[in-house]
Amino acid sequence: MEKKSGAKIIQSLFDPKQIPDDAKKILQDFDQIAQSSMPANSKQLVALPKQIRELSHQMTDDRGSRRLGYMNEKTFLASYVRYFMWWNLVRLTRLFSNLDFDFLSDGDVCLDIGSGPLTLPCALWLARPDLRSKKLVWYVMDISQLALSLGEEIFLSVVAATGGEPWKIVRVKGPLGTAVKEKAAFVSCANMFNEILQKQSEPPDFLAKKYSQSLFKYLDFGEQASPAIFLAEPGTPGSGRFVSLMRDAFIRRGLFAAAPCPHQQNCPMDGRRLGKGGATGKWCNFAFDTDDAPKKLLALSAKAGIPKERAVISFVYARAQSDATETAGKPKTCGGLLRIASDIIRVPAAEPGQKPRIGHYACSEQGLVLALSKGGHRVYSGDLVEIENAGKPKSGAARDAKTGALIVEI
Numbered sequence: 001m002e003k004k005s006g007a008k009i010i011q012s013l014f015d016p017k018q019i020p021d022d023a024k025k026i027l028q029d030f031d032q033i034a035q036s037s038m039p040a041n042s043k044q045l046v047a048l049p050k051q052i053r054e055l056s057h058q059m060t061d062d063r064g065s066r067r068l069g070y071m072n073e074k075t076f077l078a079s080y081v082r083y084f085m086w087w088n089l090v091r092l093t094r095l096f097s098n099l100d101f102d103f104l105s106d107g108d109v110c111l112d113i114g115s116g117p118l119t120l121p122c123a124l125w126l127a128r129p130d131l132r133s134k135k136l137v138w139y140v141m142d143i144s145q146l147a148l149s150l151g152e153e154i155f156l157s158v159v160a161a162t163g164g165e166p167w168k169i170v171r172v173k174g175p176l177g178t179a180v181k182e183k184a185a186f187v188s189c190a191n192m193f194n195e196i197l198q199k200q201s202e203p204p205d206f207l208a209k210k211y212s213q214s215l216f217k218y219l220d221f222g223e224q225a226s227p228a229i230f231l232a233e234p235g236t237p238g239s240g241r242f243v244s245l246m247r248d249a250f251i252r253r254g255l256f257a258a259a260p261c262p263h264q265q266n267c268p269m270d271g272r273r274l275g276k277g278g279a280t281g282k283w284c285n286f287a288f289d290t291d292d293a294p295k296k297l298l299a300l301s302a303k304a305g306i307p308k309e310r311a312v313i314s315f316v317y318a319r320a321q322s323d324a325t326e327t328a329g330k331p332k333t334c335g336g337l338l339r340i341a342s343d344i345i346r347v348p349a350a351e352p353g354q355k356p357r358i359g360h361y362a363c364s365e366q367g368l369v370l371a372l373s374k375g376g377h378r379v380y381s382g383d384l385v386e387i388e389n390a391g392k393p394k395s396g397a398a399r400d401a402k403t404g405a406l407i408v409e410i
Helices: 021-028 031-038 043-059 076-096 119-127 145-162 193-199 205-215 237-252 295-303
Strands: 002-004 007-010 109-113 137-142 166-172 185-190 228-233 255-259 287-290 310-320 334-340 345-347 356-365 366-371 384-387 406-409
Touching: 021 031, 021 076, 021 145, 031 076, 031 193, 031 295, 043 076, 043 295, 076 145, 076 185, 076 228, 076 295, 076 310, 109 119, 119 145, 119 185, 137 145, 145 166, 193 205, 193 228, 193 237, 193 255, 205 366, 228 237, 237 255, 237 310, 287 356, 334 366, 345 366
Parallel strands: 109 137, 109 185, 137 166, 185 228, 366 406
Antiparallel strands: 002 007, 007 384, 228 310, 255 310, 287 310, 334 356, 334 384, 345 356, 356 366
């Protein structure tokens, strides 16, 4: 914990010190695991940056040209594993190292939908040594059998590098909605809806209701069960909007939004349009600098012409409500909680001769907040901050002219 001018940082989403040492080493040399699982010759490796760039275009600005089953094509799959999977492992391992998965027990069934090459199970294994000894059963679902098969090889290589008995992997070929034999204690999906939504024309609130129902059908709500869902997407405005709507759907269905949310009220960063044809409002997303990302991955990004200075993610982690989940890794406090959800904002001085202030937008039970540092102290995207004497804002409380956010000092 860190005390700062009447404010206290009680959790970070991306504290790199929480990443296990063996996970750091595997992430640094993940290209070697990819090579052993899907060997490439020197000619193929030389062509890799160009192929990565082409696949990146197909996943962003040229989506219409990408086939739904692109993971069944070896060239695309190789590019995905050696670049996109690597970056997703960096994001998810760092995040999972800072979340709480204490609800998982021996024999629990987990389901990862849109699993591709098993990125999420690999990241969870790397991030949580406390889970490695638990006998979990993972159903991994994807429309590409080739990706699932390769992913299982990669997962077993990761396990071999860390030691321990691997979780049981059950491959399920098919899209969201495909039947599985057992109900799950944990359902996850990462970067899946980003692709599904590209082919949909219905409004996002309709789709969130539809797809939340699909996810809930997989969960175990038995008498002794305490299920959870993890959903992550790229930190784009559209993805942030959808994640926020899914969060609302989860809460309505009785789950507790354990992270990143510091409250269970309406999301103040839901990415909705500001008026007809207006700009997109603030959307919930988090980022961390990539200075300590694997050097070989940063070099590959530069060669592909898509350098990354920050890793960005929008996500929601929802759990069954209980005494434990009310904090889900966040200690009970007597003050108000803010989740920092932006990079530094330099706020102009209020009076002539004063220095500009450092601030961050944050999410709180009171809605969107502009948190100003009293002494130039640093907080980071994803930090959970407790502030003293937090209560319902007084009438006439100072607000940000740009967004209407309540202004508080930390």
